[in-house]
Amino acid sequence: MRWRTLAIGAVTGSVVFAALIPLQQDAPTLADGLETQAAPLVVISALADIATLVLVAIRRFAVARVTALAAVAAVVTGWGVGQYPWLLVDQVTITDAAGARPRWKRCSSPSAWLWSSCFLRWAISTNRPSRSHGCDRPTAMAANAEGLIRQRERD
Numbered sequence: 001m002r003w004r005t006l007a008i009g010a011v012t013g014s015v016v017f018a019a020l021i022p023l024q025q026d027a028p029t030l031a032d033g034l035e036t037q038a039a040p041l042v043v044i045s046a047l048a049d050i051a052t053l054v055l056v057a058i059r060r061f062a063v064a065r066v067t068a069l070a071a072v073a074a075v076v077t078g079w080g081v082g083q084y085p086w087l088l089v090d091q092v093t094i095t096d097a098a099g100a101r102p103r104w105k106r107c108s109s110p111s112a113w114l115w116s117s118c119f120l121r122w123a124i125s126t127n128r129p130s131r132s133h134g135c136d137r138p139t140a141m142a143a144n145a146e147g148l149i150r151q152r153e154r155d
Contacts, residue, residue, distance in 0.1 A: 013049040029089045033082030041078030045071050
């Protein structure tokens with residue numbers, strides 16, 4: 001079983017690095033990113049793969065799990081770093097795909113204040129008893145709203 005694991009690990013590692021060869025023609029932008037900005041991650045992946053194979057060979061399985069995780073994480077992270085800033089290589093950048101920046105000023109517009117104060121006044125004026133407790137006092141929300149309105153009137 002251990003020898004099969006070593007063989008599969010060696011083949012998988014070889015396939016990952018062999019895939020870099022056709023990448024030069026199929027995705028030159030990604031290949032360039034892997035050779036420059038993601039190069040440290042490619043090296044980390046190769047070293048972690050070799051370390052995993054050695055650790056499995058000497059029966060240090062617990063530590064081999066950690067190095068295998070590091071190898072896979074380095075491959076996946078290297079892919080993202082290699083194609084940065086592209087979300088879809090040579091098509092869409094991360095900035096292009098991002099939504100509009102939030103406009104918080106719209107939330108503090110006079111219409112928002114008017115709507116919220118009307119709602120709060122309605123909540124106070126209804127003065128409905130709380131159904132959960134069956135008492136005649138205003139609900140906690142209405143009481144809290146009343147305090148907020150008083151504070152606004154003071155300011």
